[in-house]
Amino acid sequence: MATQAQPAQQFRSAPIAHEALRAHIAEHPEDALRHPHPWDTSRSDIYVENRWQPIFAEMRAAGPVHYIPESPYGPYWSVVSHKAIQHTEALPELFSSSWEHGGITILNPMSDETLAAEGRERFELPMFIAMDRPKHTGQRRTVAPAFTPAEMKRLEHDVRTRTGQLLDRLPHGETFDWVSEVSIPLTTGMLAILFGFPWEDRHLLTFWSDWAGDTEIATVRALDDQRMDILREMGAYFGQLWVERMQAEPTPDLISMMIHSEAMNQMDPQEFMGNLVLLIVGGNDTTRNTMSGIVHELDRFPDQRALFESDAATIPNAVQECIRYQTPLKHMRRTCTQDTELFGQNIAAGDKVLLWYNSANRDEDVFENADALDITRENARRHLSFGYGIHRCVGARLAELQLRVLMEEMHARRMRVSVAGEVERVRANFVEGFRRLEVEITRF
Template sequence: MIDPVLTDEPSLADAYSLPLEDINLSDPYLFSQNRWEEYFQRVRDEDPVHYLKDSPFGPFWSITRFEDIVAVDTNHEVFSSEPFIMIGDPDKTIPITNFISMDPPKHDEQRAAVQSVVAPRNLAAMEDLIRERISAILDQLPVGKSFDWVSSVSMELTSQMLATIFDFPYEERHKLVYWSDMATGAPELSGGTAEPEERFAALNDMVNSFTTLWKQKAASRKAGSPVNFDLISLMESNEDTRDMITRPEEFMGNLGLLIVGGNDTTRNSITGSVLAMNKFPDQFAKLRANPKLIPNMVSEIIRWQTPLSHMRRIAKRDIELGGKLIKKGDKVVMWYASGNRDERVIDNPNQVIIDRANARHHLSFGFGIHRCMGNRLGEMQLRITWEEILKRFDDVKVMEEPERVHSNFVNGYSSMQVKLTPKAA
């Protein structure tokens, strides 16, 4: 039994006690208190295309069923990603844009510039490095003593791999995770808790650090060195993106996008996978008995966890969806976390079933032109992590309910205490 964590956060009402039209699915407390499932369940059942006329993020439509989300996500001609993909709008004093917040053709040009970093040959080359790094991390963990899995494992592995794909100074790798948290943590974007001054300083540090790295890559290329397959080298050497450094809003925005994309999916799925194996011990027993289920379990965990809860769009014209008229200019929020629990498409969606048929059919990576570029890298990191866990440990016991991120965008964990039981000799 996982013990609860006491909290000073406000108490949320029962989802079924509220007028349907007043339900605010963007409330970050739904996620930090892990109450989001019941709220989304009610809206999915009773009003799947749900309009909220007043929220801290302005009026918006919530799309909560699987098939409706796919319909929006695959129709970029009607549902635009511009100017931003989080439910809130950026602070105008820190203007940012990035390719996930663009429509074709500019989106296609900028995405193509960095796509090859996760090409199959590069992923194959990374596999041994990932295994080496997660093995070293796991071998240094205390056995039989409670410790924080998030900081010791999930954040450590993702920071190491981010440093690799950016060719960022390894000794400063933890900055990458911190910058990711600051990029998504503004109250006006996600209901997060990042203070404006701290966030501005962090993003300024990020831009300055990557400007220095960009200039080093440019000098190396001009001196005749071959172009490396790291993200900065690829952007600096590509005709469509090599002048991005002269456009600060794009430079900052794309750096933030690539860091968040490389951090949050993997980091929170690694933590969520351990939590899931505690909540569903029969599935953990099944996994220990048959480690060949790990690849399928990875897809199931990414569905169940849904590391990024939503993406937003703007309607470019009036359109009917689910019997509702969405008007030109309306904000439309696709709640991936809700669609991944839609029993109309997924049997027993609140359960983790590691041998689920068609487990890869989930929304966590999105659909259409904005489908997650690094999905295979994230899956590979989670797969290798569990291959190495099962070699070493009979149990990874969660000691209490984890502390969750206060955000309606990042569906993740800030800490989780665990205790390891080593594998019997």
């Protein structure tokens, strides 16, 4: 849809989120987080260095639920087994997702006293994943029609065409960054289509996603004003699109769906921004990083790459196994609403409860030889990468479609992608993925 919305000048000069964080830590090393507890898996160093697996394995061997008394985010409970996470997710009234209780990440909202002392106003971004029933139900139902099987069938031709065209432009026999050349363009383009977003400005969706979804940068108070300004300008841009869609006939894009829904057409600006952040981060970071993870994992497990290359029929299950292995979101947070017992542990009302999906997906009681990639794994679909229960990812089918098509189009071109240089992982306790993945393409 044509639009008069124009990006703010700030977007053209503002740093990328992870570059801003890196620069701040370089200037203020005292702000680097310290983690005295050996089982505090909120620390980002274990993820950027890819050494988190033994820590969770030790925790699972000791029990499904553990209390972490001290961390930069305060005390919390870690739920680390597949069974315990499903059990907790199945009790949404007891273990709340609501932003009013703390939301879905380990981050702590600033206290009223701290806000007053710093002369700040509270800046909340309510979103339906961070709501409890019944409000969650109505808002989720509004966007769910965009992700039905029928919609996936309608979108598949476009997804396949764009994927094929991009793969055909890639260089062979030379090193390039798969993240910037493949994973980001494919997912950003898909988001632009879902929102009916101006195609020439689609790069802004990636920019906003990085600033909104980076839990590490959200802990750096010195970057608060810049982050909030960027999110507000995102809201202003989408606000213009909202006004335009109000004056037009309903269309299948997500903004139009919100406008023409009783559950969402009266959202205040903060709630509108919150749901945009949810849909942008959920649709961008997760699929983007799994697209990179597929390449990295097949390179690490050459026997599995050989299976993939020899038989395209392995692809649907390979997608599920790669999603299990990659686990694009490491955790979700819940807040206990009343005193209860969880697998022998006494959880108090108000306690923060962290559900570690990356640990559940490596649970040896569910997945045999869980630290290995096995694209023929019979129960790969039991992964918890999309969550479980009422908050299971609404866009799961779209993610699966994009990943399946990518693997099918790579196979059709007999494209072998090998890691050939730098591998830089995301420094974060929330999103799992790659900043940079240097590869080289050959044919099999």
